[in-house]
Amino acid sequence: MDNKTLVTIFWFRRDLRLNDNAGLYRALKSGNPVLPLFIFDKEILDELEDKDDARVTFIYNIIESIQTELHKHGSSMLVIYDKAEHAWNSIIKDYQIAAVYTNHDYEPYATRRDDAVKAKLHKHGIEFKTFKDQVIFEKDEVTKDDGKPYTVYTPYQRKWYTTLKPFYLKAYPTEKYLQNLVKTKSLSIPSLKEMGFEKSKAGFPDQTYTDVIADYAEKRDFPAIKGTSHMGLHLRFGTVSIRELAKTAHGYQNKTWLNELIWREFYMMILYHFPHTMDHAFRPEYDRIKWVNDEEQFKAWCEGQTGYPIVDAGMRELNATGFMHNRVRMIVASFLSKDLLIDWRWGEHYFARKLLDYEMASNVGGWQWAAGSGTDAAPYFRIFNPESQTKKFDPDLKYIKKWVPEYADFGKYPKPIIDHAFARERCLKAFKTALAK
Structure with a gap:
């Protein structure tokens, strides 16, 4: 391919696969050769706190895998490390573009980014077409x-x-049309090091379900x-x-x-x-709650040192693997927002930093459910008791023993940082006061 060839660009984002891909399928049927594109977005990467963030390694591995697959078809992916808007300035200069195809992304940052890119492309007479792909x-x-x-x-x-x-x-039968990919020599991928990251040692789950x-x-x-x-x-x-x-x-x-x-x-x-829910309560009256926000207690929660073994097991699992069991997510979220009276947004941010499967909509929704401020909110007076949750869902303490091995040693395991009965009464009073206004 020379740079005078008229191409359709398919922009990969949250759809990192060649099979059954709505936008890619339509791009391949557009009538022009398709140049695949991925942008490692500085706007997103610069916000990450950990330079060995496992999600960046996961994405990088997948991009390399897709690149290998594209090479089998005599094609290659253009991979850029830059802010999305800046990246498009150079792409528009370097290629003759008929249209840009991609799939919808619904998070607030993504919609702002896409609006800006669409406006930029429009000025150059380039269509920006997006499709539903990540939901039914x-x-x-x-x-x-x-x-x-x-x-x-x-x-x-x-x-x-x-x-x-x-x-x-x-399914979209994308594979039938892969011959419509741009024929080009192999394009290089910026290294993790060039982007300021290092390879994570985390393990990733396979796709068996x-x-x-x-x-x-x-x-x-x-x-x-x-x-x-x-x-x-x-x-x-x-x-x-x-x-x-x-x-x-x-x-x-x-x-x-x-x-x-x-x-x-x-x-x-x-x-x-309701995009405001990413950092405000779905039910506005819950933003009146007077949180205690004790930083030492928050640190203990983050590190799995609260003295409540089911809570600590969950936080240690998260810190070690980037995963936390679904039931335990509810328990630790209830403990932070109800027992410790720490703003749910603190917990949501910590999960955003650590969870491999972090997805803003589900994470915010889950945290607001636990705090009582969301849509299908648990009533504010429903407060999980860590002890009864343990008896019900980890009766043999197998999960706890795996992640909190010192639990059996009363000399090593920390005493509870708060009494649950006291915390429950304090929470009920704080919520009742806020909601009575």
Whole structure:
């Protein structure tokens, strides 16, 4: 390919796969050779606090893998390290572009970025086309009869199922059209070091998930066993197709696992319609709560040194692996926001830093649920008791013994940083006062 060839660019973002990719499929059928593009966005990377951030390594590995696959087709991906807007200045200069295709991204930063890029391309007469890819239903596709967004999950879930038709789960046969990729020599990828990062030693989950679906309802709440699929990371970066997952899950009689995928779409819809919820309570009255925000207690929570073994096990699992079991996420979130009366946003930020599968919509939604300020909020007086949660979901202490081995040694394990009964009463009083205004 020479630089005078008219090309369609496909911009990879949260859809890092060649198969069943909505935007890539349409780009390949556009009539022009397709140049794949990925931008390591400085705006995002500069915000990361850890230079061995495992998510950057994961993305880098996937980009290398896609590049290898593209080489088999005589093609290559253009990979740039820059701020997105700046990157497009050079791309527009270097290539004759007919159109840019990509898939929707719904997070507030992404929508601002895409609006700016669209305006820039428009000035040069270049179309910017985006498509739905990372969800089955988006934006206004599942609404109340009056067209307004749902703000409670259960009726949203019911409407999701009645809206679903087989064609929504049909894969895009991208592989049939890969011969329409640009033919070009191998393009280089900036190294992690050039971008200021180092390779993470973290392990990443594979893409096997069918082994847990059938028993998911019975096993998902027990952190000592593999009862969950660990597919969050792959969904976050689009290394697996949501259509494939939903179609597979829909084939099972028990829909509990599919319902979790619907929760994800519910929270994405909420963030799209109510973008203020990324840093403000969905229910405004909850922003009146007077948080204690004790920094020493927050540090103890972060490090898994609270003296509550189920909480500490969860935080240590997170710090060591970038993963935390779903049930335990609820327990530690309740403990931080209710027992310690620490602003849920502190916890949300810490999860954003550490979770491999961090997705803003689900993370904010989960934290606001735990704090009582969200859509399907647990009533503020529902406060998880770490001891009863342990008896119910880790009765043999297998999970705790794995992550808090010193628990049995009363000399080594820290005493509780707060008394739960006292904390519960304090929380009820603080919430009641705030909500009474």
